[in-house]
Amino acid sequence: MPYLIILDASHNQLTDFFGFQPPKNLKEVNFSHNQMSVMTHLSAYSSLSKLNLDYNCFSEIGGLLHCASLTHLSLAHNKISCISGLDKLPIKDLCLISEIKEATHIHDLCLLRELNLQRNPVQEQLDYRLAVIFLLQHLTGLDQEKVTVEEKVSAVNKYDPPLEVVAARENMSHMVYQLMQPQVIYDSTLPSLDSPYPMLVLTGPQACGKRELAHKLCREFNDFFAYGTCHTTRGPYFGEEDRSNYHFVTEEDFQNMIHMGKFLQTMQYAGHWYGLSREAIEDVAREGLACCVHMELEGVFSLKNSHFEPRYILMIPTDKEQYGRRLRTRALYTRTQIDTAVARVDTYALINRERPGFFDNVIPCDEPVEAYRTLRQVVKDYLGVEEQGGEDQSTTDTPDNTSTELKRDSLVDEAPPAPSTRPETIFKSRSAPDMDPSDHNYRKYYNKVQAQLTPEKTSAELASIHRRQQLVREALMGKSPRAYTQLFKRCVHTAPSSLASQTQRDPALSSPMMPRASHDGQHNHSENNSSDDSHASSGLSIPSSAGAFSETAGPAGCSDLGLDTTVEPLDVSSLGHNLDMLKDQVESGHTPDAPRHGSELLSPGATTARPGSNAKPILPPILSGRKTPGPSPSPKP
Ligand SMILES: Nc1ncnc2c1ncn2[C@@H]1O[C@H](COP(=O)(O)OP(=O)(O)OP(=O)(O)O)[C@@H](O)[C@H]1O
Structure with a gap:
């Protein structure tokens, strides 16, 4: 066949090249999809310009030295x-x-920095460049172009x-x-600058006991918490x-x-959907209670993107074998589900190790009784409550162990225990320092490093920050959910009584995070009596963030925020304008823009000097409040 130019011997079971003298005009040869493994010398193929050896078993490529016309060589697969x-x-x-996944074969070439796959069919595949960069993350150049940091991140x-x-x-x-939906104001959980709506999140791997613990906590601390029910x-x-x-x-x-925008976060776990709806949290908040939920790690990451600032407590099994056994005895999970759950213990531990402060507390949960005892102590610590009976009630581990001793009043009346006086259980729970970023020394070290890493701000920058904070505070003024300022204080208030009394006298020493109830006589009612006042103006029987709309605009309330009492709060009420309100305004000669005098804007039953209650006259109606009666109002100054 002296005139043979193209030879297609593909899709055979050839193990060897033909042992014949190829025609001197042979230009294109296709030996793909065969079983060849040894490359013989192809010097006889002198006119060859295109050789396809795809889908064979070659481990070494050579013998092409004399194919001086060879311009196309395909060696894929x-x-x-x-x-x-x-x-x-x-x-x-x-x-x-020819396929991106084949790049994994060169993944082990750890010295490979430059790769040129130009004119390979693989280039035509979707997202080819990003895929190769992902598979070969050590590359610095691909197809004669620099691989940028942005490309690597993408x-x-x-x-x-x-x-x-x-x-x-x-x-x-x-x-x-x-x-995309008509806007609803979730008034009980509106964000505020100083005291976000309080939430408690128990996280940890599946069936580590967090759900039972959450229920139990809500039963015992029913004056503070209610269970936030997720959808699944x-x-x-x-049962x-x-x-x-x-x-x-x-x-x-x-x-x-999801499409109605109902969820704050969702997650798919073991083939099922789970989601926490805004309404679920709002339902609890309307009761004047903090919401307690349990969820997997992914949920925690999502919540960290929201305006909520929950306390996150990691419940972690420290004995993985025991944990695996517990999962098996439940007889609810497949083997794969159990393996996944056990493997996720390491993920939780890793996150905890690598991100100090990501979880507010870490509690080993191998022993449910001990875990609950520690948890309730941690929660009491957050709340700043002391048990009035003196005895640690957690020692009785009955499901209906409800403590009526723990009352909201104690938030105001009693300072939280100083660290040295905390029960030993809490320190026991922190016995694994590598797992617990809430350890005091750990945090001190972290803060120090943080401070060193943060460049010092110039006075101009500080002034600018101050101005912006001031503006934000002014904008949010009147919306601060003061009812919650006592719940979940970010730092435990351990000031000795002498300092505390000094703080009471000197407002400059007070912080918005400190209990404000005792700053002075007038202020005293702002915390304790807010429920009472709210009641008067809005029918809300206890403080809630909704109630905060109707709190006082008196000097004491504002001095806390460093505000001038004449500041007009940002009017977000236009969202909820209704005809009645407009009518009222017209009748009373006020347009929304006309300057308002505090006393004119008060609702008939409201007391004077209350920020917010008058400033937001057209907020959605405040619901009737919690079921349990709030603390009894202290006498008005
Ligand atoms: N909204 C949510 N977001 C993220 N994770 C969630 C959410 N709701 C529930 N989860 C978590 O999903 C996992 C599976 O929940 P499921 O109730 O099916 O498990 P379970 O076997 O009963 O274990 P558990 O006792 O931990 O609830 C649990 O770890 C649970 O905490």
Whole structure:
């Protein structure tokens, strides 16, 4: 066949090159999809310009030295470990890989920095560049172009996104869905500068006991907490009740809720959806209580993107074997689910190790009784409450162990225990220092490092920050949910009584995070009596962030925030303008822009000097408040 120019011997079971003298005009040869493993000398193929050896078993490529016309060589899908003798050839097209996943074969070439896959078919695949950069993260150049840092970050975010990225995306979509709906003001949980709505999140791997602990905590501290019921698409286990454990919904309903912007966060776990709705939190907040929820790590990452600032407590099994046994004895999970749950213990531990402060507390949960004892102590510590009976009630571990001794009043009357007087259990729980960033020394060290890393601010910068903070405070004034300022103080208030009394006398020493109830006589009522006052003006029987709209605008209230009492709060009320209100304003000769005098704007039953109550006359109606009666009002000055 002296005139043969193209030879297609593909898709055979050839193990060897033909042992014949090839025609001298043979230009294109296709030996792909065969079983060849040894490259013989191809010097006889002198006119060859295109050679396809894809899908064979070659480990070494050589013997092409005399193919002086070879411009296209395709070697994809082989087991190549060595290529030689190509450097003198006029090759324009070299195909080593045709699918992106083949790049993994060169993943082990840890010295490889530059890779040129130009004119490979792989280039035509979607997102080819990012995919290769992701697979070969040590590359500095690809296809004769520098690999930039941005490309590396995008590649990782695309193919193996870190938890923050997943959470940020998820948060973004929930926000967008929410914004697409008619706006609802969740007035009980509105964010505020000084005291965000308090939440407690118990996190940890599946079935580590956090759900039972959350329920128990809510039962015992029922004056402070209520259980935030999430939605799920999984079916109820035996004994589980709709609404008390979860809102059990269908997949379709869940997706509808997502698209209606109902959720603050969602997560898919073991093939089911879980989600915490805004309404679930708001329901609890309307009762004047803090919301307590349990969730997996991904949920924590998502919540960190929201305006809520919960306390996060990690419940972690320290004995993985025992934890695995516990999962097995539940007889609810498949083997894969158990393995996943056990493996996630390490993920939690890693996050805790690598991100000091990510969790507010870490409590080992191998022993449920001990875990609860520690948890309740930690929570009491957060709340700044002392037990009036003196005895640690957690020692009685009955499900209905409800403490009526723990009362909201004690938040005001009693200072939280100084660290040295804390019960030993709390220190016991922190016996694993590598796991517990809440350890005092750990935090001190962290703060020191942080301070060193943060460049000092110039006076101009400080003044600018101050001005911006002032503006934000002014904007938020009247919306501060003061009812919660006592709950979940960020720093434990351990001042000795002498200092405390000095603080009371000297407002300059007071901090917005400190109990404000005793600054002075007038102020005294702002904390303790806010419920009372709210009641007068809005029917709210106890303080809540909704009640904060109706708090006093008196000098004491404002001096706390360093504000001038004449500051007009930002009017967000236009969102909720209704006809009646407009009518009222017209009748009384006030337009929304006309200057208002505090006394004119008060509702008939309201006391004077209350910021917010008058400034937000057209807020949505404040609901009737919690079921349990609030603390009894102290006498008015
Ligand atoms: N909204 C949520 N976001 C993220 N994770 C959630 C959410 N709601 C529940 N979870 C978590 O999803 C996991 C699976 O929940 P599920 O109730 O099916 O598990 P379980 O076997 O009953 O274990 P547990 O006792 O931990 O609830 C649990 O770790 C639970 O805490």
